[in-house]
Amino acid sequence: MAQFVIRIQLNGVPKESVWEKVDHAMERSGFNRYIEAGGNFYQMPDGEYVGNSTMTRSALLEVVRRAVESAWKDYGLLVTEGQCTFDLPIIPQQ
Numbered sequence: 001m002a003q004f005v006i007r008i009q010l011n012g013v014p015k016e017s018v019w020e021k022v023d024h025a026m027e028r029s030g031f032n033r034y035i036e037a038g039g040n041f042y043q044m045p046d047g048e049y050v051g052n053s054t055m056t057r058s059a060l061l062e063v064v065r066r067a068v069e070s071a072w073k074d075y076g077l078l079v080t081e082g083q084c085t086f087d088l089p090i091i092p093q094q
Helices: 018-026 057-069
Strands: 004-011 034-037 040-043 047-054 075-083
Touching: 004 018, 018 034, 018 057, 034 075
Parallel strands: none
Antiparallel strands: 004 047, 004 075, 034 040
């Protein structure tokens, strides 16, 4: 199973509720806005998601396209495969 980082750019001025729809659609597809490592959770930048999949990049792009189109019609997508190194803020545990 490969790791993917996905970047979603919603063009125009989408409301927060549109981003919430995109976030939920991406979560249902198995992608999150955080990285879990060493017992901590790290916040991904806005519009970026990470997850693992057995799909090809092209197949995953189509899944992401359907998820985004359910919320917004003017967008750009980037699907990158591979391990990532990061320096992101830790999400405080409650």
